[in-house]
Amino acid sequence: MSFQIPIGPQHPALKEPISLRMTVEGEVITDADIRLGYNHRGLEKLAEERTWIQNIYLTERICGICSHSHATCYVQGVEKLMELTPPRRGLYIRYLVSELERVHSHLLWLGVAGHEAGFDSFFMYTWRDREIVMDLLEMISGNRVHYAINTLGGVRRDLDEGQKSKILEGVATLRKRSEYYFRIGATEPSFVARIAGVGMLSKERAIALCAVGPVLRASGVARDVRKEDPCAVYDELDFNIGTADSCDVLGRVVVRVKELLESYKMIEQMVKGLPDGDIVAKAPRKAKPGETVSRYEAPRGENIHYIQANGSDKPERLKVRAPTLANYPATVEMLRKGFIADIPLIFAAIDPCICCAERTVTLVSARSGEESVVRMSDLRRRALARSGNAPVKGNAVWPF
């Protein structure tokens, strides 16, 4: 007897309102179906009616967590179209904000992973630490979320010596605190046991389904836009791609912890090696006809913008593909053969949005057609109960 569980369109575990319909047999998910569009804002159409400058602030509002990613990807592309070379100091500040944003996004995600796995003190710790980086971002840009630091040809605000030393101090504290996350497996084997083996995605399937970002790297594929398509400053920085080959949620945690430490390294390099000079070059109002493909490694994975110019002050076409969309086919694969109880954990592992208050999931019984509404907290409680009853995965080891 199979049941269907609709999840969404309004659902806490997802970045956007999205509808997922799970076919389950007993506790096991046999199929998952996806339906998007509940939050479609017609942004690509809107961008065709806005000027190049106005579109920076439009693209910044695509995402509320990695706002800087979209703006940077867009600005990179438009600068190519306008044949504009931003000053190196401007570029360093731009990508410094990028890495700080990655730190805040990954810390946020680690907290969510801990929370969904029933390890709430981990959530408290990481979110406390995240405040440090949020304060740094506010100090640099004046804003906590939409930094609005990018402009065509560079950035809008400069850094002074006091700010530089504050960034270095903040990063030193964060690095110390992050070392705790390294040791967490040794002190909390139940956390590792809860996330090991959940949401499996093999290397072959990850590649075939065009997964991106930490999801791809946790399946053992070392691909990162910062390495393979280095824009501006990344080829001058010394960093490694964090990967894991366990192909599950544990791997995704490991990849993000590794990336945190790599980001600290990059931030220190950029602050210490900040070149002197201007921060912005004057941009023309119009761009010559042409096209460009711009890629950027957002915290969630590869972000790609395709921009066509027609010679006017507005784009002819702006195509945006955010990383979460690329990960949906892989999510469906991860959910298959998984348990209902693992749904929150698997969803959270692709790093969807976090402004998730407690909302509801509707469970429909196919036999009686009766719907019962379950709160997210109950679903999580069931998840904990199931994993409590399951034999502890004794072979799961913390890889650090």
Place this chain on the structure above:
Amino acid sequence: MSDTDIVESLKRDLGAKGLELANPAPRRIFLKIAPADLLATATVLRDKYDCAHLSTISGADRGETFEFLYHFASPVAVITVRTGVPRSEPRLPSICAAIPGAILYERELQDMFGVTVEGIPDARRLVLPDDWPDGQFPLRKDWKHVRTEEVIPGGKS
């Protein structure tokens, strides 16, 4: 493999299929083919050029034709495969047989440009609502958004 190597090798492998080949910027290669050659080209790119990763498919309304751009990302370059279909008969073959991850992008194209993707494993709507009127394709240039008149039950007071 450098950009010029890729361009040379693509010329050899595709022969007459490759209509135009350009390398306007480092790590950016643009290739034009006929729609009928899409699946074969995608297979060649996947097997020989390490382009199993399709970043996305962009569509653009160019008046008499619709232009579709498949952005394939290999570890060394982004190979953009461009193809055009006439506006009067917008049909495109699916490449899901070679790249299963293309499904969402192809469904999005169907919604936004009204192109029929032939052989798509799942042709349902993706981003437009189920009650969206037929024949309305938002990303076509002649489509304009008209805000529906607001109806307030009981009228404005």
